[in-house]
Amino acid sequence: MAGQAEAAAAKGKPEAKQSLTFVLVHGAWVDASFWDETAAEMRKMGHTVYTPEYAGHGGDKNTQVTHEQVTKSVADFIKQKDLHEIILLGHSFGGSVIQKTAEQVPDRIKLLVFFDAFVPLDGQSVADQFPAPVQELFGNLLKTSGNNTIMLPFSLFRDVFVNTATLEQAQSLYRKVIPEPAGPAFQKLDLKKFYSLQLPKSYLFLTEDAVLPQGASGWHPGQSSHLGMFRYIEGTGDHMTTVHTDPREIADKIVQASRD
Amino acid sequence: MAGQAEAAAAKGKPEAKQSLTFVLVHGAWVDASFWDETAAEMRKMGHTVYTPEYAGHGGDKNTQVTHEQVTKSVADFIKQKDLHEIILLGHSFGGSVIQKTAEQVPDRIKLLVFFDAFVPLDGQSVADQFPAPVQELFGNLLKTSGNNTIMLPFSLFRDVFVNTATLEQAQSLYRKVIPEPAGPAFQKLDLKKFYSLQLPKSYLFLTEDAVLPQGASGWHPGQSSHLGMFRYIEGTGDHMTTVHTDPREIADKIVQASRD
Amino acid sequence: MAGQAEAAAAKGKPEAKQSLTFVLVHGAWVDASFWDETAAEMRKMGHTVYTPEYAGHGGDKNTQVTHEQVTKSVADFIKQKDLHEIILLGHSFGGSVIQKTAEQVPDRIKLLVFFDAFVPLDGQSVADQFPAPVQELFGNLLKTSGNNTIMLPFSLFRDVFVNTATLEQAQSLYRKVIPEPAGPAFQKLDLKKFYSLQLPKSYLFLTEDAVLPQGASGWHPGQSSHLGMFRYIEGTGDHMTTVHTDPREIADKIVQASRD
Numbered sequence: 001m002a003g004q005a006e007a008a009a010a011k012g013k014p015e016a017k018q019s020l021t022f023v024l025v026h027g028a029w030v031d032a033s034f035w036d037e038t039a040a041e042m043r044k045m046g047h048t049v050y051t052p053e054y055a056g057h058g059g060d061k062n063t064q065v066t067h068e069q070v071t072k073s074v075a076d077f078i079k080q081k082d083l084h085e086i087i088l089l090g091h092s093f094g095g096s097v098i099q100k101t102a103e104q105v106p107d108r109i110k111l112l113v114f115f116d117a118f119v120p121l122d123g124q125s126v127a128d129q130f131p132a133p134v135q136e137l138f139g140n141l142l143k144t145s146g147n148n149t150i151m152l153p154f155s156l157f158r159d160v161f162v163n164t165a166t167l168e169q170a171q172s173l174y175r176k177v178i179p180e181p182a183g184p185a186f187q188k189l190d191l192k193k194f195y196s197l198q199l200p201k202s203y204l205f206l207t208e209d210a211v212l213p214q215g216a217s218g219w220h221p222g223q224s225s226h227l228g229m230f231r232y233i234e235g236t237g238d239h240m241t242t243v244h245t246d247p248r249e250i251a252d253k254i255v256q257a258s259r260d
Numbered sequence: 261m262a263g264q265a266e267a268a269a270a271k272g273k274p275e276a277k278q279s280l281t282f283v284l285v286h287g288a289w290v291d292a293s294f295w296d297e298t299a300a301e302m303r304k305m306g307h308t309v310y311t312p313e314y315a316g317h318g319g320d321k322n323t324q325v326t327h328e329q330v331t332k333s334v335a336d337f338i339k340q341k342d343l344h345e346i347i348l349l350g351h352s353f354g355g356s357v358i359q360k361t362a363e364q365v366p367d368r369i370k371l372l373v374f375f376d377a378f379v380p381l382d383g384q385s386v387a388d389q390f391p392a393p394v395q396e397l398f399g400n401l402l403k404t405s406g407n408n409t410i411m412l413p414f415s416l417f418r419d420v421f422v423n424t425a426t427l428e429q430a431q432s433l434y435r436k437v438i439p440e441p442a443g444p445a446f447q448k449l450d451l452k453k454f455y456s457l458q459l460p461k462s463y464l465f466l467t468e469d470a471v472l473p474q475g476a477s478g479w480h481p482g483q484s485s486h487l488g489m490f491r492y493i494e495g496t497g498d499h500m501t502t503v504h505t506d507p508r509e510i511a512d513k514i515v516q517a518s519r520d
Numbered sequence: 521m522a523g524q525a526e527a528a529a530a531k532g533k534p535e536a537k538q539s540l541t542f543v544l545v546h547g548a549w550v551d552a553s554f555w556d557e558t559a560a561e562m563r564k565m566g567h568t569v570y571t572p573e574y575a576g577h578g579g580d581k582n583t584q585v586t587h588e589q590v591t592k593s594v595a596d597f598i599k600q601k602d603l604h605e606i607i608l609l610g611h612s613f614g615g616s617v618i619q620k621t622a623e624q625v626p627d628r629i630k631l632l633v634f635f636d637a638f639v640p641l642d643g644q645s646v647a648d649q650f651p652a653p654v655q656e657l658f659g660n661l662l663k664t665s666g667n668n669t670i671m672l673p674f675s676l677f678r679d680v681f682v683n684t685a686t687l688e689q690a691q692s693l694y695r696k697v698i699p700e701p702a703g704p705a706f707q708k709l710d711l712k713k714f715y716s717l718q719l720p721k722s723y724l725f726l727t728e729d730a731v732l733p734q735g736a737s738g739w740h741p742g743q744s745s746h747l748g749m750f751r752y753i754e755g756t757g758d759h760m761t762t763v764h765t766d767p768r769e770i771a772d773k774i775v776q777a778s779r780d
Contacts, residue, residue, distance in 0.1 A: 018687070058652065112640065133488065138730055143494045155460070156489065157464075158491075159460070159489065159490065159491035159494075160489065160491070163492050163493065164416045164492045164493070164516060166519065167278070167519055167520045179774035200675070200679070202679075207467075207494060207727075208492065210491075210492035210495070213481040213485055214475075214480055215475050215476055215481055215734075215735050215736075216475075216735055216736065218474065218481075221733040221734045221735055221738075225733060226654065229679065229680065230679065231678075231680070231683045231730075232680075232683050232728065232730035233683065233684070233728070234727060234728045234756075236494075256684060259687055260687045287709075328775045338642055373692065385671065393748065415720070416749065417720075418751075419720070419749065419750065419751035421751065423751045423752050423753065424753070424776065427779055427780040467727075467754060468753070468754045470751075470752035473741040473745060474735075475735050475736055475741055476735075476736065478741075492699070496754075500526070
């Protein structure tokens with residue numbers, strides 16, 4: 001096997017296809033359809049891909065949902081399907097969801113992938129990761145809604161979440177944005193067990209993602225460094241456009257972050 | 261209209277052409293010919309592009325020029341042409357020029373684009389944005405000149421301003437470098453009105469631009485973060501070569517930063 | 521000559537070929553074969569390329585080697601071949617080797633290129649450049665070896681040194697990894713003479729190199745900023761894969777960092 005691989009590598013032969021099992025966990029303001037194009041590309045590449053919906057999203061209109069309920073949705077999905085050796089990937093807010101899910105089903109997980117994702121430290125909330133002006137902005141949007149949700153104004157969505165999109169793409173994506181139940185992002189999370197797990201981890205960062213500022217307060221190395229040792233993979237794109245407009249590139253990067 | 265756009269986006273049709281009006285403001289050590297190749301590409305794309313010259317540059321040999329005179333040149337140009345709904349873009353030192361111009365003609369501006377540009381805070385000068393060793397270097401060059409200008413030595417220009425150029429390109433570009441009147445970059449600027457304006461803003465950063473160091477003291481997020489909320493667009497290139505050698509790519513990025 | 525170059529640049533003619541002389545100095549855990557593919561590409565481009573082996577590496581099994589012995593190997597090579605006007609390039613740990621070599625043969629050097637390389641300040645060791653957790657990890661690996669060497673575990677090598685590789689490539693490259701004599705990286709280096717030399721310098725950074733974290737504690741601008749003024753060149757790739765899998769791209773970037 002080793003000799004075969006070496007020969008293949010030496011001759012520049014294509015890599016032996018490895019069929020992986022993925023569970024992709026979306027972030028805030030979207031539902032599981034966030035993954036449609038990217039999951040389709042990954043399936044074409046021979047992988048098995050699940051995109052579970054979670055509490056307070058998709059069909060569930062409960063705006064009082066908790067982080068525990070969100071996590072339970074994902075953990076229950078994995079247990080009910082009896083999945084093993086999974087690559088559990090979280091995007092954005094989904095980073096905190098895979099942290100808590102990993103605490104519940106560690107033996108079913110082969111690798112965790114954080115994709116432009118929040119990685120709160122033990123005792124922190126997702127909102128604790130925001131720069132102060134963003135915390136203030138979201139606090140105001142929360143008060144405005146009057147129903148414990150936060151809706152993104154189009155100008156903010158267009159410039160910060162889909163900065164590389166055309167106007168048509170931005171408008172099309174904005175039509176699908178749903179007011180986000182605000183509770184889970186502000187809950188302080190007990191992550192002691194997560195930080196004691198020995199699971200391998202990768203961080204995928206798209207360099208035009210401007211939801212967090214670049215650098216020490218940003219996705220990488222700001223959030224990524226919370227992981228300790230991890231595999232770093234870098235791509236081009238922004239927070240919410242590129243999964244839809246360049247899904248093949250995103251699928252390739254996810255596989256780079258996930259293969260053995 | 262919305263339905264049409266959605267349909268176009270869904271079918272992957274090319275984006276509806278939006279014809280924009282640009283006013284491009286160059287930086288130090290160059291004149292308005294800095295924009296020749298890029299403006300030509302933008303016009304081919306259907307946009308209207310103005311590249312005003314300003315005091316102390318081009319034909320004007322006044323080395324005692326002030327920041328107020330520079331700004332007046334640009335504001336007067338906009339008023340005399342009676343331009344409206346403009347995208348006002350500043351490169352490098354030009355960032356401070358569009359800040360002060362925006363204070364004078366805010367109603368004529370649709371969007372401000374800062375392109376590897378300085379964004380002094382209220383009460384700061386452009387020179388305040390330099391790292392300490394650069395401040396010292398420019399102070400020495402200023403003394404050497406004896407006439408209130410700063411000339412870039414070729415070695416500095418070649419390694420820091422046109423680092424990605426071939427030697428021939430670097431020499432060709434250096435022949436056009438003119439001693440820069442030093443006053444405006446060292447003036448403390450009252451920017452209270454600028455920071456009270458509600459104009460949308462974008463920041464375009466070329467990752468190989470080494471005039472400022474990468475990171476917290478750099479163009480992005482160092483200077484860009486002064487803007488508060490802005491649209492971030494990233495490209496490849498350095499401070500002064502790429503507008504000449506890859507103008508189509510720069511034009512595309514400027515339009516990405518500027519479209520609705 | 522200048523007129524000719526200008527004409528060529530104006531007409532967009534290919535750059536006049538400049539034949540350069542390179543001495544490439546590898547880093548830790550590898551030997552001079554690290555450069556095989558890249559040196560071959562550079563020779564195809566018309567350059568003269570030397571890849572000297574140094575003490576404690578290649579055929580030399582001495583695990584008690586010192587930084588002085590390593591440097592002497594490179595300086596003696598340059599003197600015995602009577603090389604002049606060389607581009608002296610160091611990768612990773614090799615950065616400290618070219619610093620000390622430059623002190624010994626400054627008149628033979630045209631330019632120094634640091635390629636994802638350590639640049640200790642005067643009085644520092646290479647290990648002083650590591651983040652605290654990496655220092656601790658290497659300290660533990662050193663104790664484990666019992667023979668004054670540090671061997672990289674495969675999981676660390678795969679995720680941090682060859683993060684962009686396929687598994688086959690990672691395994692193939694790992695088979696060549698040799699336990700690194702630990703002494704030189706922990707020696708405090710007197711670099712007063714190096715920091716007094718007036719040699720031009722370039723820094724080549726591959727953005728996916730994750731051996732150091734991104735940003736202020738990273739390769740660029742962390743290590744690079746120790747150089748003062750330098751030419752910055754950026755490419756795509758990781759610490760140890762890309763020289764083997766994309767040698768033409770690496771050769772191009774090295775030449776960009778090295779040409780007049």
